[in-house]
Amino acid sequence: MNDIPYRSALVIGAGTGISASVTRLLRAADIPVVVAARNIDKLAPLVKQTGAIALPVDATDAAQVEQLFAETEARIGAPEIVVYNASGRVRGPIADLDPAEVEHAVAVSALGAFYAVQQAARRMVPAGKGAILLTGATAGVKGFALSAPFAMGKFALRGLAQSAARELAPKGIHVAHVVIDGGVRAEHRADPPDRPDSTLDPDAIAQSYIDLLRQHRSAWSWELEVRPWVENF
Template identity: 80%
Template sequence: MSDFPYRSALIVGAGAGISASLTRRLRAENIPVVIAARNVDKLASLVDETGAVALPADAADASQIDALFSETEARIGAPEIVVYNASGRVRGPLAELDAAEVERAVAVSALGAFHVVQQAARRMTPAGRGAILLTGATAGVKGFALSAPFAMGKFALRGLAQSAARELMPNGIHVAHFVIDGGVRGSHPEASGAPDSLLDPDAIAQSYIDVLRQHRSAWTWELELRPWVEKF
């Protein structure tokens, strides 16, 4: 019998990088997994490979997140692990950014995370157990030029994680924020001659698993992961 402490998982904002690696690792622990994205067609090969359940959802739409959690419960039971990987990006000079596009980007990175954390808390608090993992970025601790909307969303995500950790951890719910401090292989062009300048998504997923296995007397609320060769 596995000693893994959780029995079901929902990953919101699933794709081919961190989410795919984490899905494989969870399925290796015989954990049923629901993976959610606006476009589930891109998840077909991962579903075929792992047996995960793919469901459509726009993270920024509260009603769709409500429906996603209800459907997840129907498919695999209430998720004991909830992972938020969705992000919104808009780049450009501040004076030239489209306000509607900025609003959408921040809604995906931050407001969507709130919707997901709220739904998770409503289910995990009565149970007195669960884990909520939020995928952040360098932009959540340092805003870069021409990338204000991404920084705005990721700063808000980090604040949500910190507040949720302080509120929910005493209720038995482990909340952790991961600062992915660098590019991830598969989502960024490989740097010629410098593959170690990018993070390996399988190694990131292993770190998520390690955090999920932590004893509650020494829970991590934030973990920074960065490549050992980097230029920033």
């Protein structure tokens, strides 16, 4: 039985990790899903496996995000679940960073999330229902050396989530920020034999997202941290 109280979903910044796992679980619950990314060619296997609809978007472009929501609404109805999973990374010493690259990285992590939350709110507020899940990171809680742009974007994302939760929760919209505190397992990053489950299993992360969606409004979480059992914090 599907006990997720939402009928449609849009996943922005989709790829082969967390967002793919979330998509599979939502589709298993018979919820139609649109997956969006700058390059949708990489989503072909996920689309074939799940029946999700892939649409292109540059999340840093407000007009493209607005068009994405309009097309999503035309395809599956106004999204009642919006997952923002896009982020930008630029590494290096602060003195050497290219300002244009930093601007773009912060735009992907933070401004794109704002555009998505704004479009979601315009549809969810009149309906009095919806869920917005924002994928954060350790960098949104503590900034690491040589990673200032990522920290800037993720700190801004966390602030957006907290502000949006306080504004939108009383209007029936569940906003939650998920801190991914550790490395996410992938084909190119397997756990070493002597440290099993030392990275986050994307399927396990996705299950936490689904658990958030199932929360009763009398006990909503605005923030959730997930980390491997051996991760320092």
